[in-house]
Amino acid sequence: MYVIITYDIGQKRVSKVCKKLKEYLRWTQNSVFEGEISKTKLLECLAALDNITISSEDSIYLYQVDNPKNIKKKVIGLEKSFEDLFL
Amino acid sequence: MYVIITYDIGQKRVSKVCKKLKEYLRWTQNSVFEGEISKTKLLECLAALDNITISSEDSIYLYQVDNPKNIKKKVIGLEKSFEDLFL
Numbered sequence: 456m457y458v459i460i461t462y463d464i465g466q467k468r469v470s471k472v473c474k475k476l477k478e479y480l481r482w483t484q485n486s487v488f489e490g491e492i493s494k495t496k497l498l499e500c501l502a503a504l505d506n507i508t509i510s511s512e513d514s515i516y517l518y519q520v521d522n523p524k525n526i527k528k529k530v531i532g533l534e535k536s537f538e539d540l541f542l
Numbered sequence: 543m544y545v546i547i548t549y550d551i552g553q554k555r556v557s558k559v560c561k562k563l564k565e566y567l568r569w570t571q572n573s574v575f576e577g578e579i580s581k582t583k584l585l586e587c588l589a590a591l592d593n594i595t596i597s598s599e600d601s602i603y604l605y606q607v608d609n610p611k612n613i614k615k616k617v618i619g620l621e622k623s624f625e626d627l628f629l
Binding site: 459462463483485486487501504508510511512516517518519521525526527528529531532533534535 | 548570572574591596598600604606607608609613617618620621
């Protein structure tokens with residue numbers, strides 16, 4: 456399946472969340488990760504995030520499309536790379 | 543169709559982009575809008591954004607799913623409302 460994950464996480468936990476998501480998905484943009492992932496790996500990823508986040512303060516939005524052919528992506532303007540974040 | 547739009551926009555233009563997207567889609571979270579929209583309306587929205595943004599500095603990511611039934615959304619943790627931004 457193809458997933459997009461966006462998040463809004465407390466400052467103290469955001470880098471941990473980002474690091475964990477990088478193990479499973481591709482960074483797209485500020486607070487957005489995406490990519491193809493199996494159900495098992497996704498559940499593993501969500502369980503790991505659950506250990507890092509505080510559910511009363513943090514938000515994670517998961518969009519799931521079973522067949523990757525059903526989602527089209529278009530980038531308008533600048534396509535950023537993960538490295539840009541650290542320059 | 544169902545679309546998710548995420549953006550990374552220069553500080554000076556971000557509130558204009560946010561205001562414009564609110565006319566067409568539902569605010570989800572920090573830099574994320576989503577909702578059902580017709581192709582005509584989407585093109586109108588993108589043209590309006592094109593007038594506001596600077597393509598060498600700003601990024602807009604558009605994810606398009608023709609049949610809304612093909613996308614599943616799950617919120618983990620806190621579900622935020624647009625009003626929370628201004629409290």
